[in-house]
Amino acid sequence: SAVISQKPSRDICQRGTSLTIQCQVDSQVTMMFWYRQQPGQSLTLIATANQGSEATYESGFVIDKFPISRPNLTFSTLTVSNMSPEDSSIYLCSVVGETQYFGPGTRLLVL
Amino acid sequence: TQLLEQSPQFLSIQEGENLTVYCNSSSVFSSLQWYRQEPGEGPVLLVTVVTGGEVKKLKRLTFQFGDARKDSSLHITAAQPGDTGLYLCAGASGYSTLTFGKGTMLLVSP
Structure with a gap:
């Protein structure tokens, strides 16, 4: 199994600012995934983060808005840039091992 | 675009009752997974069905x-308060990423 931690667990931010979310895994993994879970909506994949290469973004998500870093095989960050209230959501980090594992999420409220 | 529709969206029942949650799509999936997500936590895999x-x-x-x-x-017999949570289904198709439903929020009262 994989144990995933995320920081911060929650935050309240002002419109126009940026927030960087950290994801730490207790084992080395090739791919890490970032999801968004908006109220009343399904989990939506934002991007796949591979170590040593550019992240792969899903349709509707762009690097300028959601830059991702993947400096090593156990760590990744997702930045939510120039935030608006529509970015209020839970952001989840995930990895695939024997099954798919999710972090506890970062609850973001943008005012 | 593959879509998974879950119903009901919200279910509030008393302890001891039975319930069924549905996950429907017009697409064929190679496998389907069910997750439970408790407040403040990420989804946790319950089961994968393949055949x-x-x-x-x-x-x-x-x-x-x-x-x-x-x-x-997903059918739950004699529900307990500990079953409370958001139940998510997710379909896998080939090498594509998982498609998640919107979830069913279950509240089981003592």
Whole structure:
């Protein structure tokens, strides 16, 4: 199994600012995934983060808005840039091992 | 675009009652997964069903994959307050990423 931690667990931010979310895994993994879970909506994949290469973004998500870093095989960050209230959501980090594992999420409220 | 429709969206029941949650799609999936997500936590995998018509049991939870691999159901017998949470279904198709439903929020009151 994989144990995933995320920081911060929650935050309240002002419109126009940026927030960087950290994801730490207790084992080395090739791919890490970032999801968004908006109220009343399904989990939506934002991007796949591979170590040593550019992240792969899903349709509707762009690097300028959601830059991702993947400096090593156990760590990744997702930045939510120039935030608006529509970015209020839970952001989840995930990895695939024997099954798919999710972090506890970062609850973001943008005012 | 593959879509998974879950119903009901919200269910509030008393302890001891039975319930069924549905997950439907017009698309065929190679496998379907059910997750439970508790407040403040990420989703945790409950089961994966792969074969059409497959039935899997996990204590009081029974999962069924439709014969055509387009739909699935989760039945909980004698629900307990500890079953409270958001139940998510997610379909896998080939090498594409998982498609998640919107979830069913279950509240079991003592």
